[in-house]
Amino acid sequence: MERRPHVLAPISMCAALGLVALAAPARADNRFLRELIDKPNATFSDAVKVLHVLAVGDTPKLEYEPCLVALVKRRVVSLDWDLDPDAKLTWGQFSIMIFRALDLKGGISTRLLTLLWGLNDRYAYRELTYLRIVPESGQHEFVSGEEVLTTLRRAQTWRDTGVSD
16 A cells, blocks of 8 residues: 555644643643644754653653753763754754664664664664654754654654554
8 A cells, every 4th residue: 555645744743733732731832832833944952842752751841951951861862962952953863862762772783883883863763764753754854843743753652552653
């Protein structure tokens, strides 16, 4: 059966908003999610706020700093990275964050290369593509706000069931 992403995208978007909205109180957090879904390019700050939900299990926070501190403590984000909150988010950066938030180990090549050189965006992206958590668009491509929420839904589903779709 041929997949039609142009038909499934609105469904995935609604499902992602539904999952995140269920966890979020009806406050300004919902405004953040509504604004995020319309962004053509998500930022590092957006990813930090949204991944706080996945890594910590808390509702989305509006403040960047507390979310960043929590993700650094959980080793989802490294202080060695360029932490410009307004930088456009790439699939590679987002993949490393998701990979670490889900505490994945990866396949043989990823495990071996991670032991030798540490996890990089290429192998995190490849693993998440294999698991069908992120789309096959390229690790250097920018991520939209809608894609951030859809990917969060897939990651939550994978964490809970072991299957992304």
